[in-house]
Amino acid sequence: MVLDLVIIGTAISLGPLHNSAFILLLSTDRGLLKGLVFILTWLAELVLVVAGVVWLTDGDPPSRHSASSTAALAAKLAVGVVLVAYGEHKRRRGPTRPRKTPKWLARLDRVSAWTAAGLAVLLQPWAMVAAGGATVVQADMSSAVTFVALMSFFLLATGSVLVMELYATFAPTEARAELARLRMAIESHQDQAIVVLSLLTGLWLVAQSTYELVT
Known part of the structure; x- marks a missing residue:
């Protein structure tokens, strides 16, 4: 269970869509508050x-x-199969033309804190969250190891946005420039990142679940 939660939490954290949106959110007026929400x-x-x-x-x-x-x-x-199928579909499509920032992301400078909350719900990779929930079925809450595993899962799954929020809080000038460059890098490699994360996480879930089912 512990290794599963580490892998799923890391995959959730590294998703390119929410990280790109979060960087744009931080760059808006009252961005730190919206980022915290x-x-x-x-x-x-x-x-x-x-x-x-x-x-x-x-x-x-x-x-x-x-x-x-x-x-x-x-x-x-089932989640693993879906992730593998999705990753393979995007891989077979091959590289696409450079993406422009979607119009709805470009309008983040006008969103409210409530909209920032809705964005978090919209961009959450729910398939991977579902895999995490299915893994937690094995949790023995009387064990200290389980408590540490769950806290680690929460921290890993939130790690990327939490680090960016803290960076923007304590080094706002440097963070603005560095995060802008990071967003450009994320958007230019978005498809590749989705393929890698989907295939690796999906294959792990398929292999691990199949092994547990047949043994």
Whole structure:
């Protein structure tokens, strides 16, 4: 479970879409406040998913090969297959023409804090969050290791935007220039990043879930 959560949390954090949008959000008027709202909403979504799963299992993982355990593994397998199929589809399409910033992203300078919260919901990679929730079915809340694993998952999944928020808070001048360059790099390699993250995460979920189902 621990390794699964590390891989899923890292994949969530490195997603190019929300990172690019977050950088634009920070560059707007009152960007730090909007960024904080984005982060808190993003984190709240993860906590709610995990808390819901723990509530359903009562913090006690189902026995191996039980109906609940098998359903959770099947869900992870399904997510893995979807990610692999999506990544392979984008890989087969090959490189596309350089992207322009979508119009809705270009208008972020006029969004409110409420819209920033909605953006966090919209850009959350819900397929990977679902995989994380299916993994948490195995969580034994009486174990300190489980608590550390869950805290690490939250930190990893929020890490990229949290680091950028702190950078912009304590070094605003340097952050503005560096994050602008980072956004350009992200947008120029967006398709490649999506392919790599989708394939690697999907293949891991497929392999791990299949192994658990057949052994």
